[in-house]
Structures are given as structure tokens and as C-alpha cells.
Amino acid sequence: MSLFDKNMAALEISYPKVYEKINELLADGYECTGVSTEAAKNGEPVLIYEKDGKSYRLNSRYNPKAEAKKWLEQFKFDNLAMVIQLFGIGNATFLRELVDTINTETGIIAYEPSLDIFMHVIANYDITDIIENKRIQLIIDGLNETYFIVALSGNVEWLNLYCQVYCKHPHFEQLFEEQHETYMHIIRDNNDQAVMNRNTILKLGPLSIENELVLLKDLMKTNNVCDFIGKIPEDIPAIIVSAGPSLDKNYELLREAKGKSIIICVDRALNKLLSNGIIPDFTITLDARALLSNYKNDRSNDIPLMIDISGNPTIYEMNRSRKFLYNNDGFLKAIYKQLGKDYYNLTAGGCVATAAFSACVTMEMKTIIFIGQDLAFEGNKTHTDSEESEEFNAASLIEVDGVNGGKVMTRYDMYSYLQWFESAITNMGGAVRCIDATEGGALIRGTEVMTFREAIDECCQKEFDCTQLIHDMPYSFEGMDIENFKEYMQFCSKQLKEFKTKAGEGAKKAKTLIHQGMDHRGPNQKGVKLIKDIGKIYETLEENVLYEMLDIYAAKDSLEELNDVYIMRGQEDSEKEVYEKTIKVYEAFVKACDTLEPKFKTLCDALN
Template sequence: MSLYNDNIKFLKENYPYVKWDEEHELESNVHEICAINDRKNNVMLGVKVDNHIWSFGSCYDAEMAAEHWVNQFENVNYRTIFIIVGVGNGIYIRKLAEKYPENYIIVCEPDMELFVAYLETQNMKRDFSGKIFLAAGENADALYIELMYQVINYDNKKEIKYEILPNYQNVNEQLVLLYRKKYRDCVSRVIIKRNTIVVDEQTRAENQLRNMFYFYKKFSIGQLYDATEKITHQNRAAIVVAAGPSLDKNITELKKAQNKAFIIVVDTALKTVIKAGVKPDLAIMIDPEKDPSLFENEVIKNIPLCVSIYGNYRIISKHKGEVFFPTGESNLTEALMKKYNKGIYTVPTGGSVANNAFSIVGFMGFGTIILIGQDLAYPNGQIHTAEAYDDEKGIEASNSKYFEVEDIYGGKVYTESNMDSYRKWYEEQININPQIRVIDATEGGAKINGTEIMTLKEAISLTCENQDDIDYRSLIKPTETMFNEEQQEEIEQYFINIESQLSKLKKVLKDQEINYIQLEKMEIRNQQNESKYKRLVEKTSKTAKKLEENELMDFLQLYQNIVEYRVLDNMNDDQDKTLTESIKAAKGGKMICQTYIENIDTVKVKWHQLLIENHLIEE
């Protein structure tokens, strides 16, 4: 067992995030695993299925077969990322890393038995060298999802090489199908996020610029997390109230949980909750175009509110209660936090405000999360709780964008792609956070796998009745803003200086535009080997890094996401075979620089006006 022990040591040193108990005993043996030697005496693993042995490599020459497998990948470039399901003998992973040492490789082994067999028979240190991420062990499922969301974005989604290890599907067909579905869900969510950003671009830009003048005077969501450390909250419940139509069924029960559970309510559900006599402990609003009429009620205006830097500034500017911002949503907010050694906090989201609410109470440490109003579908064709919007019409089920999914009663209910994406996000978070008990007390809507389904009355009886009362509103009330008065004055001076900093940035961008123009000309002339070309590439790379690290680039990107995505689409377009990757990159870089330069003048005018409106400079 010395090989096994050596592998465990390597695993712990190089992949500490993989949960692994070397004394773990498998509960059952699903596979009949065999060790086979090829003709060159390489030890291979195989699995016997229906009297047939499926080996994870060629019985003639495993090395040669692995090399042929690696050679199948075409159009590999510096942006290519490999996602491989199955470890097998490790030989395929090793050959892939040897041929593409600079590319990232995500290796997932969801089958515990096969991974144990690998550790017992193969040399992990030999196979796992290079830029290899591993999803395996007791948290393989969660790591697979987490690693994909770290590396997959709109830029590289077409550069992903997703592959199943040879013969692995014959051994683990259901696992292969499940993990392929998780991959496709990830890519789908990336596309949905891109479409949302493009549609809301102008509004998001306006909100971020204006909200910067509120951000530094308000509170951080980190202060929420700190506040709940004062109580033993692991045994207490938080209730996330969304605005689905089923909320009308059980809203009257919610009052019984007041002060027994922590109640966070999404913006569109606030009217319904207030009408029922419930006092939320926290509200949340992140939508750039959220209807301000939802916050006209004076009671609602005084509820502590979590927001986004991109949230509707008209609501944020008029809110009278405490306002809590994430601090890592933009380069500029992050830069301010780093300057003053403050905590940087973001909120994982599946795209909906209720997803954000779920993440917040999870980070606050509540051991049980109860979902209500979380239909994620349109039961009886309804869209929201009745109090949300006056005269709201239901859906037209005949529209092709709607499709049926399983509901909590075992029947069918209509939903659409974005809502189904939110549902899948919940299922992923439940897998990633097994320590949190999630109860679906919506009493309607789409089924969220991994939740306990019960009525709200049952959920409150089970989790709240024996709890002492806590005044959560007082508990989460901060004693000071995230920046003190002296720091606020320094930040205001920094804001005043931004105009001159943008002028300097414009000059750097013009220089970079010239770099890209020259690169494009040299690429077309095929002068890559000249020393002048190499010096130009180095100069362009250094300037690109300098620009990337400038926090004010955030402002310039506000009005150009659609341009940037178009450039990425062009770079991923294989229609024009005459354009090399380098020419596409030079053309795209030039296009983005030109747009940034135009945006600087737009941003400077808007920022100057905001400085006047906020009385930092005179007109």
C-alpha cells in the first residue's frame, strides 16, 4: 500500500480542497474492478460489465492509444480549456498535460470506487503534473460545479473541449449523462448572464455611476455576516420570501415566524408581506430596472435593504433604512476596500434576486433555510403574488418559450428557461452546502431536488416554535458605516480626481490602439519572426496588463459590454479561414480600444455632472 500512501500524500499537498478520508470504507461495491497489463507491461484498470471487461486503455499499447486520443483535439489555442470526466489509469490525463502544458485541464472522477482503485495502482504524481484541477473524493459533485463556474465564461465558452474518458460511458452511463447535463447548465447560465447584461447595459451603467456616491456612505454585507456571529444561529432558520403566486396561499402563516426565524423578503414580495402584518428583518433589491413603486410604502422604505451596485439608484437614493452593498462587484469598489483594508464580499447568484437572498442567509450562518413564494414556474398561468403588480396578466401557455417541468405534487407546471436556470442553481447550492437544511414550503411550483417539501405551517412548527425571540432588526443594525468620516472625505477627493485620471487613461488607450494596428499589419504580412514583432507583442502585453489593473476601466466597460461580446463572438467565429487567431485578436483589441476611447468622453461628462449634483465641486 506504499503507492496508495504516496498518492494520498500527494493528493493532500496539491489538492487540499478535495475532501478525502484515507480510511474511508466504501459502503458497497458497484463495480467488479480488474487490473490488466498491456503488452508493454503498463498496469491498466478495467471494469467487468455483463461478462465484458471495459479497459481504460489499449491492451496492446496504452501509451500509444492515449497519444492518439490526445491528437483528436483540433483548433487548440491558448484559451482552450479541457474538461475530462473520468480518471481511468491516469495515462490520458498525463498525455494531455504533456502536449498542452499551458492549458487548464479540469479532471472529474465522480466515481469513488474507481478513484480508490486509481490511487491503489497508479502514480498520481506522474499523471497530475501541469495546470490540472481535480474534482474527486467526497465533494466531487460540488467541486465539478465550482471549478466550471470559475473557468467558463462568455469569452471561452466555445473554446471548451469537453470529453468523456474512453470506455467510461460503458461503465458509468448515468453518471456521464448527469455530469454532461451539469456542464450544459453551466454554459447555458453563462449565455443567460450575457444576454441580461447586454439588454440592461445603459441602465446598469447609469446605476453604477450614481450608486458610487451612496456606496461609500453606506454599509457592507460583511457587516451582516459579522452581526449574526453574536448568536448561536446554526440551529435557527432563515426564511427567504420570493414573489411567486403560491405566496398568496400561505402568507398569513409567516407572521408566526416573526422573531423566531430571520425573514428576508425580495423586492416584489414586500407589498404582500407588509399587508399580511409581517415585519421583514431584511429586504433585497438587485434589479437595474426594478419598479420604484414597490418601495413607495413608508414601512418598506425603512426596512434594512441589501442592494447591488447595479440596482435601481432611484430606490437606493430614497431608502431610509440601512443599505448594505456587496463590496466586490466592481473593480472600483474592490479597489476602495483594499485601500482601507476592508473585507471584499460578493454574493453567489443564479441570476434571480431570490438566489442572492439564499446566498446571503447562507453566509450569515443559518443552519436551515425555508423557501416560500419560490414557484420558479407559473402555476395556473400566474406570474407573481397578487399584491405585486396591479392588473398583471398571466402567461400564454401556447407560447413556445414555456415548457413543462415536474411540480412539487408530482404533476406538471409551466416554466421558462431563466426560471429553470434559477431552479438548477438551487439544486447545485444544496449539493455544495450539505450542512444547510433547505425546506421548500412554497406549496406550489417547480420541484427543487434536494429540498424537504412541506407546508409553511409544518416548517414553522418544526424549526421555530421552540426558539427564543430575537430582535433581528436590532441585531443587524450596524453601529458605523463601512468607511469612517475621515475615509469618506479621502474617497470624495479621490472621486474629484477621477476626471484627470480618465484623461491619462485615454492617452494609454490611444497608445494601445496604435500597438494593435501595427500588430495587425505585421500579422497580415506574416512578419511574426522579426525582432520588431516580438518587441511589439511584449509592449502590447505589458500595456494590456496595465489597463486591466486600472480600476477606472470599470467605468469604460459600462457602455461597451455589447461591443466586447461582439468582439468575442468574432474571435470565436471560424467562418473566415483567412484570419488567424492573432489577426482576430489584434482586430478585436483595436475595436475595444476605440470604443473605450469614445466612452471616456461620455463618462467624464456624466461623472462631472454627478460631482456637481453631490456637491463635491461647484458648477
Template sequence: MSVEKKNFDALKLKYPQLFDKLSAMKPSGRYQVINAGNGKHLNLIDHQRKVFYYDKFSPYSPVEKDIIGRQIKIPNLAIFLGCGLFYTAKAYLDNYINKTASGESRLYIIEKDIDSFRTVIQFVDISALILHDGIIFYVDTDPHSIMIDLSARFKQGGIKAFIKAMNFIEDLNSFTAYKDYYINCIRAVKEAAKDTLIFFGNSPLDSLIGIENTFLNIMEIIDNPGVKDLKGVFKGKPGIVVSTGPSLEKNIHLLKGLENKAVICSPDASLQVMRNHGFKPHMVTSLERGPATAKLFDYITPEDTDDVYFAATPVIHQNTYSKWHGKKIIVYRSFATFEWLEIEKGTLDIGPSAGNMAFELLDYLGCNPIILIGQDLAFGKDGNTHATGSRFGNKEDRPHFKDTLMVEGNYQPQIQTMRIWENFRRYFVADISKTSATVINATEGGAKIQGTQIMTFQEAIDKYIDDDVNALDIISGSLNQPDEKEKREYLEKTLEKVNTATDFTKDVQQKFYSAVLMCNEYFDVIWKNFQETGDYDGKRTKEILDSTSDIMAVCNSQDFYHILMHYVQSYYIKSVMDIYGVKANAKDGRSEQYEVLQVAAEFFETMHGLMSKILPMFEQLQRVLKGRLESGD
């Protein structure tokens, strides 16, 4: 089998779209692969720029020397900027991944020039690289698409731990030929990393708010049906997301007559605006944990929520649930808390806003097409932030509204938005890239969401909305209300879990306390003595590092994952990122030990404190569950 065929077979298997693109083209002749002077390696010539990619007599050795000379301490995550003849990737694999890397590793190879790639794969067997589970290729891919894809990939698995120890490896001639492109790729990768850091958060206490709310909402979870009952029930039926952007005023009137011709879903903030215009959605989404969300329903009456389903995640504040007079559907986010509960209700991969959630919900229901209105994600005329009638006004003024930037608009080259809206927009782009549904942006203003078709709401209605869908009948007929036997089984099983979790948490808390004492010993005795006398007790330092590392490894146990990781995941991940970042960048061994123990000291002290907050939450949940079981209600 020829080298070219081996490569094409591998591409067809893993990258079918790239395979199709490459199959339809032939090399232009700009690039030529030749034998080098030493006869052992090939070289690549760019005839247009009149350059050899590598040393004429020894193509590979200088590349390998450069890679070794970088002395990379944490090689697990690397971004390759340009392919050439794949010498940088080979040297990196041989000298780092295959020798020193431990744990999960990922190499992302970016190549701008599909012509050079097409030429090279005729002569260089890269089939093993293509099929390698830990290697991802981006060939002729725009930086924005790379950013969206990496944002999703970084959040999955263990590779996110190495975000702060990321390595950028340039193929010199590739980088030189397309410098602006690769600089934009670097920015895109860093944006994806930034999104990941934001996603997992920096405040350990933030994580507990949703957990506490979930425990306080345990009876809502047990008593109500879940979104799992609705999966695919509206396959091929149109869905409409009604959001509260300023442009909603242009076309909200067109909802008249569509009440039974599409599945209408709105974020919580849109309900009041819809009511003011005489409309009701079929479902309202909600996911914010703070008590302020309850104010969105201050003026909402029981009549307003009659035949409207509240599809909320149980991390919302209990006051938000209590303000809702209508029916409820439980929707889980992909949090370990809900996995631990083992009360199956259905899980959606939800973005950061209730608008993102509304889109994901309609997609889960099988709606096609999905039409967005009022999804501006940008400031409107005169700086308006919301449609008239919004609970917080059409020009809301909070500090984060001042953190602005310019992005591409649907109907104008540039439009002003803010960082939070831009984050929401990126999630829409990522979600749309994964759905098989046609997505119509009928906002008639606002920021551009790549992957959508832009048209007016009237055009979307004329093209896609016609037949009745009987939305309320299908929703009510599909939901399975838990009976009393199911509810009691959930109560008993959850109480048993909480009892086990309480004992385990007390044991872990004690381990973390002993780690705090060891870290204190290092700073108060070993480091202090070093500062005063110059003597450094390396032996005891290593013992402390080994012991604290063993204690931190408790976080990798199955018991910890099932019982506690859902409370501390964001802070744990951040701390692991920080430790790998220190190890990658410390100037010498002693500095590395000092900085690692700084991170560890903060980690153990914080985790000990978190355990002190979690234990009362378990005790409160025990009381609720026992009370419900004893009352028999």
C-alpha cells in the same frame, strides 16, 4: 510506501469525502489490472463486458498517438470523460500542458465507475494528479452536481478565457461503458460554460449602466452603513425569505406572530404583497439596475418602510433609492468597481435575483435555518407568475416568460418554468451547497431546489421557530453610521482616485485608437490586396498582430485593473474568449490571423467608444464630489 497508500493519502488531503467513500469499499472483482505484452505498461480488463481497455501488446502508444493526432492548439481547458488507467491524462499532460500551454490551465477528470477507480488506484500512482492544482476529479458524481460546481469554477480566475476553446477527451472504453452518463456530463459542462458566458454578458454597454448608477449613488454609499457590520449577528437564529411566487398565497398568513421570532427578509417585489397582508419584513433586498424597479415602491408609504431596512446594491437606479423612505444598508456585489472605491461596506457573492440576494444576506447574517416561502421559480396554477397583489400582476406577460422548459417539482414530477427562473434556481443550488445552514423549502409548490429540505411552512415553524430574536434591535445596534469626519475622508480619497483615473483613461483611449488604425490598415490594404491579387503581406500582418497584442496587454496592467477593468470586464472577457476560440478552431494560419484581427478590430473600436462614455462619467463624479466638499454638507 505502497502505491495504494500514496493515492489514499493524496485523496484524504484534497478530496476527504471521496476518501471516506473509497475507504469504506473494496473492489468487486469486475476489473483487473494486468501487465501488458510489452511489459512497460499495464492494461485494464472489464470481466463483465469481457474487454481489454487498451491494446493488448502496446497499451499506451495508441492512446498517445490519438492525443497527438488531435493537434490541439489551445490545450488549457480539457474535460476528460473516463479515467481507465489515466493514459489519456498522461498523454495530454506530456504532449500539451507541459510543452505548449501558456497561462492558466485546468483539467477536469470525470469517472462514472467508482469500482474501476477503486481498483486502479491500487496499482497506478496518481497521487501527483490528485494533488495537482490544475486538475479536478469528479468520481461517481451526478452530471447536475458537476454543472453546479463547474459554473462556479469557470467564473473564477483566468480559466474562463478558454471557455470557447474547451477540449473533450474520451477514454474510449470508459465512454462506451457509460455512454449516456458521459453524454449528460458533456451537456452539463456546456451548460456551465453557457452560464459563464451569460454571467459576463455580451453587451459592453450593459456593464456601464451599473457603473453610472454607482457614481450617481456615491453619496448613498458614503452616507450609509454597510452590511459588514451585520456579519454573523444572527448566528443560529431562524431566517425567512419571503418571495412573490404564486404559492405564497398558501402560507403568507402564517407570518403573523413571527415578526420578532425570525429575521424576515424579502426581495423588493414582495414588499407590496406583504403590505397588503399587513406584514413588514425586517429587510428588503434590491439589485436591478433599471428604472422599472422603482415602480415596485409606487404605492409604498413612509409608514410602510418604517423599521424596514433597504439592503440594496448601489448599482440600482437612483430613482429606486429616492422612492425608499426608510433606512438603508449598503451591500456590495463582488464587482471591481467597489474594490476600486475602497469605501468598505461589505461584499456578498450575490446571484442574479433579489431572491438570491435575500438568501445570501440571511446566510451572511448567520441565520440557521433559512426558510424559503413563495420561492416557486415556476409557473403556478392557471399560468400565474406571481402572488396576488404583486405590482406587475399575478400573471405578468413579457417576452421572456415565453421561453419555457420543464423541470423537477417539489410536489410533482415535472413543472413548467422559464429560463430566467431556472438560472435563479441554479444559483440557489450553488449557494446552498456552500452554506452550513439548514435550508427549508416551505414554498408548498414550485420547482425543486436541490439541497433543501421540503416541508410545509407550518411544519418549519413548529420545528424551528420559538424564541424571540429581537431582530430590529440587533440590526440597529450593530450598524455603524459614518460620522462627518469619515464622510469627508471618503470624499477626498475618492476625488483623488477619479482625477488619476481620468488622466489614465485618456492615455488608454489614445492607445486603443492607434490599434483601430492598424486593424483598418490590415483589412483595407493587406486583406484587400490579397483578395484582388493573391499576394499576402505576412510580415506586415505579423507586425500588426504583435503591436495590437501589446496594446491589448495594457488590459493586464495593475493600473488598468484598478481604474478601468470594472467598467469593461464583461466585454474584455468575452473578447479574450473569442480570440482563444478562433485560435483553437481556425483551419489554417492565415484564417487565424484574419479572424483574430476581426475580433481585435471590434474590441479596440468598442473599447475606444467605451472610454468616450466613461470619461464624462468621471467628470460628472468629479463635480458631485467637489460640490459636496465645497458645500460642507
């Protein structure tokens, strides 16, 4: 078997889409150019790359492995929960040295900016060990570069944001300047999103959990958006109505689309539609503190409601129509599993419009049309004329491509949603047709741009009675014994007490560790045992069905401490500081349990 066939066999198993893409390129006549290999003085292979008539050695001409060892000395790998970013894979000499140096739990996201280099390498080197290594995620420009955003968001969050290590293969930044600029831009965007997620948890985390416990009392009389799977014809489009300023241009055309589409109106645009006599099929709300003023028109309470499980319970209770849950968290997932229902994961994306998009994808809608989705300023306005204009700091604005050509100004939060849409659309690989009929604002790459009139004429041609579909749809848990739900909630109440006991035990052991388990050299024999015990306690907490809920609830009191626990500064006295912060984390868990205990009791009482 040739080296190429051997590497391709490994790719077929570990990276099937990359494998398919390579075969497509070869079938289209692709030929690798500008890359070669020669031997170093010690016989090891040296990769040669040609650019602008010049040849560049990407490894030492004398001893490539020794060069890689020396290169690694500039980096520090002493944090917990590290994520290593490597720009440039080359012939994998540097990557292998990296793998051999770091601990076995550290993940590596390795980005190769040159398709030609990668194709040359899989034809001339055995890199099956790299391909098959589960710790490494390979991103190859021209093959699966769109997955880079997914890899980042799945591995880098606020907790380990400052535990990233950025490594660059020698010469790659200079040879691939444009790709490196894009690469760093994506990393910065993901870092900013992680900070936004952290701030959201700090601001709304406890409230979102409290809201969830209120909404759960009516779980047996709700539906999930996944209940629509297979029930809506593929030629019926979804129309997501957002509250951007361009909505004023075309909202009247919704009258023609009614009954020939599924119209989902975000909460902020609802008053605009209702005041003009347009009734959407659904309204959707996301935030734990969603404004009640969005539902000031009483007719809104007769429209089916899509709501996050942690959404504003007052809006939920005001609504007289059917309720459809989405964005199920880990706790609700466990409930669904316990009650024997399928669970579909949905990523809300940070704003109500992205949540609507995710709901449509979960419902398996094949065509999604956007209107009012500006994601940019029109003058000094970010929302339709029925809304107040928002103040903004000119220094915080970002210039992006406009859907009608030229440039438009946006704000960072809107820009992050734009990035989210583009990533989500790309990752669907064309499975869903996305049409931007906003007629203004920022260009959303991956969408088809047309007027709303054109979208209606092309896509809204068949009658469909959404109201009847909802009327005939049973509740998600209809016919199921509510006693199972009651028993599970009682079980969760016991889990809460066990969590509190274990967290208290962890705090106590951490205190003992500081006072009795350490000397000037660090942990003594007793301390080593206590450290293991503390680690086992945390593992037990993570296995508790309420861990995710309590982790979010405790974040306000423990977020900074958790972050510091993961960042080991390498100072002799830092260990004691870390264990002191560990105490605060466990105490924050105990405090969260104390707060939620009566709320669980209220929920259980309401079910009896």
C-alpha cells in the same frame, strides 16, 4: 511508502475534501471491485473494467501510449483561453498525453465517472503528477462530483464559451451512459447560464455601472450585509419571501413569524405583503432597472433596503430607512480595501431571490426558510395573484420534479435559478439548514420540505428585535475620515485617464501592426515586437483598478470582437482579422472612458 499512501499524501494537500471522503469510505468498509490491471505487449499497464459479466480493456493491449497519441489527433487545440473537458480519467494514460500536448496555460477539467476505477488507480499507479498539477481539476463521482458545477462556472464564461474542447476517454461513454448524460446536462446548463450572463451584460452592463457611480456618493451612509455577521443568534431563522403563486397559501402566517425571525421580502412580493398589513424586516432589490411599481406603496420606503451596488438609484433615493449593500463588485472591493474595511464576496445568482439567499449566507444565518419560491408555473401563472400572469411559449417549457410529487412545468430562466439554488446548497455541505416551506412549485434538492406552519412551529420560537439591531448598528464607515474616500475617488479619476491613454495606444499599435507589421507569411520582425507591445498594454489595463468596470461598460461595443479574438480559426488570413477586432476592443475601451469621465467628475464634485 506504498503507491496508495503516496497518492493519498498528494490528495491531502491538493484535494483535502477528497482525501477525507476516501478515509470515510474506507472506515465504512468500502472495497473496490470490478477493476484490475494487466500488462500490454510492450509492458505498459492496461486497465480492465468489468460490467455485466464482461471485461473491457480501457487501454490498448499492445501500446497504450501510442494509442493515446493517436486518440489526440482528432482534437484541435488552437484557441486562446481554452478549457478542456475530459470525461474519463482511467489510469491517466490519455490525460497525461493531453497534458504533454497542450500549452502550459490551458486548464483541464477531468471527470472520472467510476469511483471503483479511481480507487483502483490510486492503489496501483503513481498519479501524483496528475493530482499535483494545478492546471488540472479532478472531479471524481462519489467523492467530489458536486464540485463539477463550481469548476465549470469558474472556468467557462461567455468569453471562452466556444473555446471548450470536449474529450472522451475511449469506451467511457458506453460504459457509463447515465453518468455521461448527467455530465453533459451540467455542461449544457452552464453554457446556457454563460449566454444568459452575456445577455445581461449587453442589456444592463452600462446602466449598472452608471447606477453604481450614483450610489457611491452616499457610501459613507450605508452598511454592508456583512455588518450583521455575529450579531444575529444562530437559532433565529431567515425567511425569504418570494413572489411565486404559492405565496397566496401561507403569507398570513408571516404575522406569527414577525419578531422571531428575519423576514426578507423580494421587491416583487412587497406590495402583496404591505397591502395586507405585513411589514417585513427588509426588502431586497437587484436589477439595475428594477420596477418602481414594486415600491408604489409609500410604506415600503420606511423598510430597511438591501440593494445591489448597481441597483436602481431611484429606489435607493426614495428609501428613508437604512440601506445595506450586497454583491460588491471589483471596484467596490477596492474601495473597501482602501478604506480599511473587510470585504466579503457574494454571488447574487441572477435573480433577487438568489441574491437574498446569498445575503443570508453572508450574514451567517444558520436556518433559511423559503416561501413563495415556486420556480415553476401554477396554471399560467409564475407569480402571486397580485401580479399579472406572464405569457409563455409552450415549446420553451421544461418539466421538473414538483415539491409535492409529480411533475411541474417551468421556464428556462426559472430552471437556471433552481439549478443555482441546488448547487449553492450542495456546496455549503450542510452548514446552513435550508427549508422549503413554499408548499408548491418545483422541488429544490437539498432543502427540507415542510409546511410553513411546521417551519414556524419548529424554528420561530425565540423573540428577536431586528429593528432595534438595525437602529443600534453604526454605518460601515462611521467614524472614518471621508477625506480618504475623496482622495481615492480622485485617484480613480486619474486611473481613468491613464486607462484611456493606454487603450488609445493599444489601438494605434494594432493599426500599425496591420499596415506595417505583416506580410503574406504573417507578422514580420516589426510585427512580432508590436504584438508583444499590444499584449503588455492589455496586461497594464487589466492591472488598472477600473478594469472590471470598464470591461463591463465596453462590452456592448466589444463583446463580439473579444469573443472572436479568443477563437483562432487556423486560417492564414485570420490573424489580420483578429488584430482588426483588437483595434475595435481598444476603441471600445476609449469610448467607455469618454462616457464615464464626466460621471466620475460628478461623483467627485458631490463628495466635495
